Amino acid sequence: MKKHFIKIDLKSINKNPNAGSEIDYLPGKTECRFSTKKLPDDFIDGENCYVVREETMIGDGSIRIEGIITDKELIDNILQNKRKDIELIMKREIIEVRHLPEPPYFYDYENITLKCDSCNREFDSIDIKSEEVWDGENEFYSDRVCPYCNSFDCCEIDYETIEEALKRLELLVTK
Numbered sequence: 001m002k003k004h005f006i007k008i009d010l011k012s013i014n015k016n017p018n019a020g021s022e023i024d025y026l027p028g029k030t031e032c033r034f035s036t037k038k039l040p041d042d043f044i045d046g047e048n049c050y051v052v053r054e055e056t057m058i059g060d061g062s063i064r065i066e067g068i069i070t071d072k073e074l075i076d077n078i079l080q081n082k083r084k085d086i087e088l089i090m091k092r093e094i095i096e097v098r099h100l101p102e103p104p105y106f107y108d109y110e111n112i113t114l115k116c117d118s119c120n121r122e123f124d125s126i127d128i129k130s131e132e133v134w135d136g137e138n139e140f141y142s143d144r145v146c147p148y149c150n151s152f153d154c155c156e157i158d159y160e161t162i163e164e165a166l167k168r169l170e171l172l173v174t175k
């Protein structure tokens, strides 16, 4: 049985500008709030909007109504017609996502020809599959599944580490 060695493609190594970062900020859903003096006729409370607050101003006795629009068509209608009877305030939620620290480098592995120990067929290393199987008692996982005969751990592979690849890169540069 041959042990395959897959090297990192040196040209593919890139420094990760966010190395070490553990937080991502993702855009969440947008909430469309409105404020008006009089609820327009096409605003139906509980159907395409929710009135959250209605208050009478102490000074001039005018009324101010605030709420949230829940219907996208109504929002489009207001934006497209540049309606003056309503004031829109779009609020976009920002979601904080924590994850493991990002790696210092991004890279791809070279594509080499592998040979399955079960069916003896050859295939590209990028075509190797991973699979998990539950037999009712145990879960089996393999990241070396033959694309032809589906046998698990179909060949032995050593992957070059990023440290080894960086060392190779250094030698190339200093030569």
Ligand SMILES: [Zn+2]
Pocket (backbone or CB within 6 Å): 116, 117, 118, 119, 120, 121, 146, 147, 148, 149, 150, 151, 154
């Ligand atoms: Zn095979």
